[in-house]
Amino acid sequence: MIEKLKKLQDKEINQDFIKTQILDLKTKKETISFIDASPQRLEILKGILKKHDQKLSQLDDKNVNSVEKLKVVEQKYEENIQVKELEVAYQKANSLKEQISKLENEQISVMEEKEGVEKEIEQQEDEIKSQKRIYEEQLKGLNTNLTELNVTGKKEKKEIEVLRQEIPVDILARYEKLKHKLKLPVIINIKDGYCTACGMEQPSYTGKQKLKTCVNCSRIFNV
Numbered sequence: 001m002i003e004k005l006k007k008l009q010d011k012e013i014n015q016d017f018i019k020t021q022i023l024d025l026k027t028k029k030e031t032i033s034f035i036d037a038s039p040q041r042l043e044i045l046k047g048i049l050k051k052h053d054q055k056l057s058q059l060d061d062k063n064v065n066s067v068e069k070l071k072v073v074e075q076k077y078e079e080n081i082q083v084k085e086l087e088v089a090y091q092k093a094n095s096l097k098e099q100i101s102k103l104e105n106e107q108i109s110v111m112e113e114k115e116g117v118e119k120e121i122e123q124q125e126d127e128i129k130s131q132k133r134i135y136e137e138q139l140k141g142l143n144t145n146l147t148e149l150n151v152t153g154k155k156e157k158k159e160i161e162v163l164r165q166e167i168p169v170d171i172l173a174r175y176e177k178l179k180h181k182l183k184l185p186v187i188i189n190i191k192d193g194y195c196t197a198c199g200m201e202q203p204s205y206t207g208k209q210k211l212k213t214c215v216n217c218s219r220i221f222n223v
């Protein structure tokens, strides 16, 4: 009978362990969360990109404007035969050409800056994606463990019920009483005549008791 009682105790201890593990996993599930790489940085970068686009559009307008002015001046230049006016037009054309060249250089530099910002945005988005992947994997793992524990817990619970039915009522009642008074385990070993739980020396047993118990702490000996 003691074997069955010991088996029951082992299963009940295991059941407690499973419950603790389930709780632990649930807490872990609550605490892991999707860590955003840096959405703030991403927002800033997107703002910068917008400004670059605006700047490029402004530069484009200015350029078109200058090119048109140049056309007008060049036309005048061709039509004009007066030397003095010709010179003025020539100078104006030169200054406009210079302005156009400057605008074009500025456009190139803004475009380069824009490229840099776009690259950084891409990196940030990749980082967020990889963080999300890690989070999802962790969550999947936790859910798998949780499912496994629940299955094992249910199986063990059924086995405990079967065992309880197989153990005589009076013995089971004694076990339960001890369990509530003391913490598990209540079925323990006796070593060289001493209780391994409380350390009390035990008298040699005589007679045919169903269960041998400690004279001091009342725990049941696994003999």
Ligand SMILES: [Zn+2]
Pocket: 195, 196, 197, 198, 199, 200, 214, 215, 216, 217, 218, 219
């Ligand atoms: Zn004892």
